[in-house]
Amino acid sequence: MRALGIDLGGTHATCGLVEDRRIIAHETLDTNRAKSLRAVLPNISDALHRLVKDNGLSLQEISGIAVGIACLVDSRTTRVLATHGKYDDAGDIDLGGWSREKFDLPLRIENDARMALLGEYLAGAARGFSDVVMMTLGTGIGGVTMIEGKLLRGKHSQAGCIGGHFPVLFSGRPCSCGGIGCAEAEASGWSLPAVLNDWPGIASSALAKYSNIGFKELFAEAAAGDTIARDVRDRCLKIWAADAVALIHAYDPEILVIGGGIMKSAEVILPAIESHVHRHAWTPWGKVQVRAAELGNNAALLGAVPLLSECMSEETRKVSQSH
Amino acid sequence: MRALGIDLGGTHATCGLVEDRRIIAHETLDTNRAKSLRAVLPNISDALHRLVKDNGLSLQEISGIAVGIACLVDSRTTRVLATHGKYDDAGDIDLGGWSREKFDLPLRIENDARMALLGEYLAGAARGFSDVVMMTLGTGIGGVTMIEGKLLRGKHSQAGCIGGHFPVLFSGRPCSCGGIGCAEAEASGWSLPAVLNDWPGIASSALAKYSNIGFKELFAEAAAGDTIARDVRDRCLKIWAADAVALIHAYDPEILVIGGGIMKSAEVILPAIESHVHRHAWTPWGKVQVRAAELGNNAALLGAVPLLSECMSEETRKVSQSH
Numbered sequence: 001m002r003a004l005g006i007d008l009g010g011t012h013a014t015c016g017l018v019e020d021r022r023i024i025a026h027e028t029l030d031t032n033r034a035k036s037l038r039a040v041l042p043n044i045s046d047a048l049h050r051l052v053k054d055n056g057l058s059l060q061e062i063s064g065i066a067v068g069i070a071c072l073v074d075s076r077t078t079r080v081l082a083t084h085g086k087y088d089d090a091g092d093i094d095l096g097g098w099s100r101e102k103f104d105l106p107l108r109i110e111n112d113a114r115m116a117l118l119g120e121y122l123a124g125a126a127r128g129f130s131d132v133v134m135m136t137l138g139t140g141i142g143g144v145t146m147i148e149g150k151l152l153r154g155k156h157s158q159a160g161c162i163g164g165h166f167p168v169l170f171s172g173r174p175c176s177c178g179g180i181g182c183a184e185a186e187a188s189g190w191s192l193p194a195v196l197n198d199w200p201g202i203a204s205s206a207l208a209k210y211s212n213i214g215f216k217e218l219f220a221e222a223a224a225g226d227t228i229a230r231d232v233r234d235r236c237l238k239i240w241a242a243d244a245v246a247l248i249h250a251y252d253p254e255i256l257v258i259g260g261g262i263m264k265s266a267e268v269i270l271p272a273i274e275s276h277v278h279r280h281a282w283t284p285w286g287k288v289q290v291r292a293a294e295l296g297n298n299a300a301l302l303g304a305v306p307l308l309s310e311c312m313s314e315e316t317r318k319v320s321q322s323h
Numbered sequence: 324m325r326a327l328g329i330d331l332g333g334t335h336a337t338c339g340l341v342e343d344r345r346i347i348a349h350e351t352l353d354t355n356r357a358k359s360l361r362a363v364l365p366n367i368s369d370a371l372h373r374l375v376k377d378n379g380l381s382l383q384e385i386s387g388i389a390v391g392i393a394c395l396v397d398s399r400t401t402r403v404l405a406t407h408g409k410y411d412d413a414g415d416i417d418l419g420g421w422s423r424e425k426f427d428l429p430l431r432i433e434n435d436a437r438m439a440l441l442g443e444y445l446a447g448a449a450r451g452f453s454d455v456v457m458m459t460l461g462t463g464i465g466g467v468t469m470i471e472g473k474l475l476r477g478k479h480s481q482a483g484c485i486g487g488h489f490p491v492l493f494s495g496r497p498c499s500c501g502g503i504g505c506a507e508a509e510a511s512g513w514s515l516p517a518v519l520n521d522w523p524g525i526a527s528s529a530l531a532k533y534s535n536i537g538f539k540e541l542f543a544e545a546a547a548g549d550t551i552a553r554d555v556r557d558r559c560l561k562i563w564a565a566d567a568v569a570l571i572h573a574y575d576p577e578i579l580v581i582g583g584g585i586m587k588s589a590e591v592i593l594p595a596i597e598s599h600v601h602r603h604a605w606t607p608w609g610k611v612q613v614r615a616a617e618l619g620n621n622a623a624l625l626g627a628v629p630l631l632s633e634c635m636s637e638e639t640r641k642v643s644q645s646h
């Protein structure tokens with residue numbers, strides 16, 4: 001199957017032409033200054049048309065368009081349910097209509113972390129497994145789930161999708177989601193500066209010299225021997241491990257795939273989470289495998305084909321039942 | 324549909340004859356001193372035969388036997404996966420064979436908290452809802468889930484079933500499950516004495532006079548104005564509320580049903596959890612209803628009919644697919 005994929009991130013939109021397990025070609029658009037999705041759509045449309053044409057194909061040879069977006073979406077209605085500061089107009093845009101008008105193709109929309117899980121399932125770390133949890137550690141924390149080969153979605157498309165928002169510190173920090181002490185509020189890219197700011201003695205740490213601090217700097221200073229950096233890093237590792245246990249207890253996976261920007265320090269993070277999970281997750285049936293994601297930024301685009309196949313087989317099933 | 328139900332608790336086994344939404348008759352056996360399930364089975368068998376006969380029925384008029392047990396079970400193989408100190412021989416007993424030999428009836432086994440959810444779904448607080456989370460607050464904390472009208476089970480029958488074991492305090496107390504800082508390790512009947520024992524100034528509290536302390540005493544002393552009792556009670560309420568948020572974020576339910584022995588203090592617990600959930604759970608689609616369980620100790624027995632129907636429709640589906 002051939003498909004077009006759009007990965008709508010916070011600062012970039014990546015458009016890709018995908019065939020089964022392979023990205024044939026892709027083009028990345030800078031959307032950092034774009035305030036609305038509506039403003040970006042014409043550029044995306046141009047890029048997709050170029051990808052098809054430049055690769056000697058016609059739209060008739062494409063099965064559909066899959067959009068991954070960092071929002072809660074209702075994949076059944078292709079509607080965005082809640083945004084997080086970016087693309088606030090997304091909920092008002094009829095993307096299905098846009099796709100029919102510009103491409104005469106069916107379009108499906110899904111949360112970008114769910115798309116990435118589908119990609120890892122098709123062509124990456126989760127290949128061959130039917131029950132998968134994927135954590136994404138970055139600016140936020142993603143936690144998405146596949147059970148028995150199907151994405152878990154639930155009543156309002158929110159099940160198995162916001163696993164970074166399990167409270168791991170019941171009287172902790174307020175989270176951007178409205179929660180308290182969510183893993184994301186305690187140990188993510190956006191919450192790290194606030195955590196450091198409140199850390200006792202932070203002024204004496206090597207971390208004090210950075211105006212803009214992220215996990216890269218934290219892990220580097222911890223490795224260089226700064227005590228506070230080490231304490232903060234170890235606290236983050238414990239929080240991610242606790243969130244991993246919560247995800248395993250919630251969804252009973254065979255494998256936990258961990259991805260995201262922070263995994264540049266995978267050599268520290270992976271063994272820490274794995275050893276915690278193997279000691280503390282309640283899995284009388286055996287041990288959950290813990291693996292690093294393999295596809296990086298390509299994961300969501302590679303989720304395009306499984307997402308569209310899933311929708312098509314769903315429609316075939318409905319049609320065959322109504323006959 | 325008519326069924327026999329067995330609710331195997333820690334100190335009692337309740338046997339019931341159930342017809343649709345109604346318990347026709349039941350008999351409770353004291354199993355407090357029984358060390359093994361094998362030792363109890365003859366009494367259970369006698370009780371079930373009596374229930375059928377005394378109500379003017381024959382075994383041919385019964386559809387099957389449903390067993391609820393406080394263990395992890397593999398409902399697909401009717402096998403007990405992990406016990407918790409009680410009935411340690413359960414994993415070695417072929418209950419399906421026992422049922423065929425003694426009754427010539429099919430038997431299904433399920434975690435008792437899942438059975439209780441099925442009961443509340445059929446005839447109690449969750450009637451009319453398809454997406455339900457049920458918390459049980461008692462000696463332990465149960466957290467079970469139904470999504471789109473089906474119990475969530477997952478790869479090893481453990482998904483949607485151990486919601487009392489989400490870590491809500493990432494560096495908290497060791498839990499009986501092997502985890503750290505699980506809701507159950509921080510605020511349940513079995514962990515309360517240890518929490519109190521470590522509480523600063525506990526010797527000066529009215530709670531110090533009890534040799535055997537439970538939530539009944541804690542809530543009474545808190546209501547009577549004891550400061551430490553109030554602080555411990557409020558900490559428990561926060562933990563249960565955080566666990567409720569985790570369950571909602573994990574499973575996306577329409578309704579949260581709360582049951583268990585501690586709900587004798589429902590007038591304090593229910594508003595506290597409801598107001599926390601309505602303020603802090605991320606549910607852009609609307610508000611999760613929070614309700615007290617209605618069926619009490621009858622819930623698991625009333626789950627017998629839906630459990631057996633579920634299995635039968637599953638078998639019908641498999642048969643029709645293989646033709």
